[in-house]
Amino acid sequence: MQSITVKRGFSVTPLLDIENAEFAHWYCLGVWWAMYGDEQGKGQYRDRYIIDVLHHGILSHWFDSPTSGWFPMVGFNIGMLHGGMLDPGTHAVRPCSSLVMLTDSQFQRGYQAGRYYRFVECLPTYERMTDGALVETINSWALEYHTWRKPLACLSFVIVCRVGELSGDLLPMQEPERARIEAEDRAFLAAYDATKAELLLPTL
Secondary structure: OOOEEEEOOEEEOOOOEOOOHHHHHHHHHHHHHHHHOOOOOOOOOEHHHHHHHHHHHHHOOOOOOOOOOOHHHHHHHHHHHHHHOEOOOOOOEOOOOOOOEOOOHHHHHHHHHHHHHHHHHOOOOOOOOEHHHHHHHHHHHHHHHHHOOOHHHHHHHHHHHHHHHHOOOOOOOOHHHHHHHHHHHHHHHHHHHHHHHHHHOOOO
16 A cells, blocks of 8 residues: 655555556545645535546546546545545544445445445455556446446445445444444345245235
8 A cells, every 4th residue: 555645744545556647646636625625624525426426427428438538537536535534734534434424325335335345245355446446347337327227326326335445444444333234234134034025925
């Protein structure tokens, strides 16, 4: 994990491993702008920020080709999420429970799924996301979007899953969170199994 310089005397370790210099440049700009730009420095962003940006890009066909010049600018958007979590004065991580403000129950589940994948499902072999892998993922969403039954709902969910995964370095998972997610998953699966059982009951 390599740090990148946001301004003199202030560096951050990005939320993902960055191999593309242009992506890194835009990431730094995003962190800086979230902390010091006009009307910025007010805290974390809502989940809809990154959802709306990527949704607009997909509808505009910006991400149809993996070589598109729009992809490095996604670094700016991820950098904005990172910068929104940092106090402009102290550079300390704000006391927040999530990387973005979650505005929907389904987004909450997606965010939890991403964190559970990061901290539970793939350990001990987890490898940090790279900018190249993120580009491939967004490109696949763009190409498949028109085939999804509820495209915006599906896109919103998978984006927030990735945000949950990216949150790991700034917000390590603690045991209470792990226990809560596992309990919620058990309750969800129990309700799902009960619904299936009801549907399979013969009609009297």
